[in-house]
Amino acid sequence: MRVAKNKVISIEYTLTDPQGKELDSSRGGNPFAYVHGIGNIIPGLEAALEGKLQGDQINAVIPPENGYGTRDETLVQHLDRSQFDTEDDIQVGMQFHAMSESGPRVVTVVSVDMDKVTIDGNHPLAGITLHFDVVVKEIRDATGEELSHGHVHGPDDHHHH
Numbered sequence: 470m471r472v473a474k475n476k477v478i479s480i481e482y483t484l485t486d487p488q489g490k491e492l493d494s495s496r497g498g499n500p501f502a503y504v505h506g507i508g509n510i511i512p513g514l515e516a517a518l519e520g521k522l523q524g525d526q527i528n529a530v531i532p533p534e535n536g537y538g539t540r541d542e543t544l545v546q547h548l549d550r551s552q553f554d555t556e557d558d559i560q561v562g563m564q565f566h567a568m569s570e571s572g573p574r575v576v577t578v579v580s581v582d583m584d585k586v587t588i589d590g591n592h593p594l595a596g597i598t599l600h601f602d603v604v605v606k607e608i609r610d611a612t613g614e615e616l617s618h619g620h621v622h623g624p625d626d627h628h629h630h
């Protein structure tokens with residue numbers, strides 16, 4: 470069986486940036502499972518895995534346009550601290566849900582000073598060329614329920630939504 474649309478693919482992966490810094494990895498946990506061909510994962514990785522076999526190992530270099538997008542500097546905003554409706558300390562790395570012209574989006578606090586907070590609405594991996602090291606662990610047909618939900622169910626999943 471090959472990696473193709475509507476198959477459930479389990480992969481082990483390590484993601485690094487162009488400087489070799491590890492950004493994410495499935496090592497030490499379960500393989501990551503997704504439904505192929507329906508946009509569960511970034512387009513560049515989906516394309517790199519297409520047609521592969523169980524046991525295949527791939528190294529994919531994915532530019533931002535096929536990853537998490539290019540950066541949009543208009544999504545970086547400097548706000549008055551008083552605009553934050555929270556009693557908690559606002560710290561670098563905190564994430565908030567905010568409304569934007571294109572709908573709800575997650576913004577990350579990138580700097581804080583006495584009275585200004587700088588937030589960034591870009592995906593944390595936007596603008597980064599991604600280096601994926603991937604091993605295909607398992608390929609199976611998706612169930613009808615998985616296809617109608619658009620995501621993978623584990624062996625103990627009996628949810629209804």
Ligand code: ZN
Pocket residue numbers: 618620622628630
């Ligand atoms: Zn489901």
